[in-house]
Amino acid sequence: QVQLVESGGGLVQAGGSLRLSCAASGRTFSSYAMGWFRQAPGKEREFVAVITRSGGSTYYADSVKGRFTISRDNAKITVYLQMNSLKPEDTAVYYCAASSGAPVTTLEYDYSYWGQGTQVTVSS
Numbered sequence: 001q002v003q004l005v006e007s008g009g010g011l012v013q014a015g016g017s018l019r020l021s022c023a024a025s026g027r028t029f030s031s032y033a034m035g036w037f038r039q040a041p042g043k044e045r046e047f048v049a050v051i052t053r054s055g056g057s058t059y060y061a062d063s064v065k066g067r068f069t070i071s072r073d074n075a076k077i078t079v080y081l082q083m084n085s086l087k088p089e090d091t092a093v094y095y096c097a098a099s100s101g102a103p104v105t106t107l108e109y110d111y112s113y114w115g116q117g118t119q120v121t122v123s124s
Contacts (some may be wrong), residue, residue, distance in 0.1 A: 002026045002098045002113040009094060009118030012086055016122070020081040022096030022115055029077040030054075033099045035111060036070060036081045038092035038120075045095070047106040049081060059104050064090075086122045093117040 008020040022034070033052050039045040049060045049070040058070050069082040079096055097111035105111075 002028065002032065004096050004098060004113055004115035006094065006096050006115045006118040009120045011121045011123065014086060014088055014122055014124050016086050017082070017084045018086065018120060020083065020094055020096075020118060020120070022079045022081075024077045024079070024098070026077075029098075030074040031100060032113075033101075033103055033105065034070075034072055034079040035097045035099060035105070036079075036094060037097060037108065038090075038094045039117075040089075040092040043092075045108065047108075048094070050099075050104055050106065051079065052103050057104060059106070061106075083120070086120075088122045088124045091120060091122050093119050 003025040005023050035050040036048040051058045051070045055072045067085045072079040095117045096115045098113040099111045101110050
């Protein structure tokens, strides 16, 4: 069982930066690939980024590639999402999630545990 709590969301102007954190509970954090997803108003939740158990590999959605960076600190049982050059279209609720299956997956159903989400609003 893993519990996930996101933080770091807020209101930022276009071009600005935010860093999201996702703190996990449990001693098996390093057994999970960790992903970030987001859901904008009126839209379906979409994949943003994923990092493997060791942190050695990452994968990003095309819409955020080059602007967002996912990382993890297994000692602190925390995963991060550094978001730079933010755009109004990045406005969404951001969720972190844990997957014990495939090492790199963009599919929601591969993730067993989800946080409650944190709101990110980018003003133009």
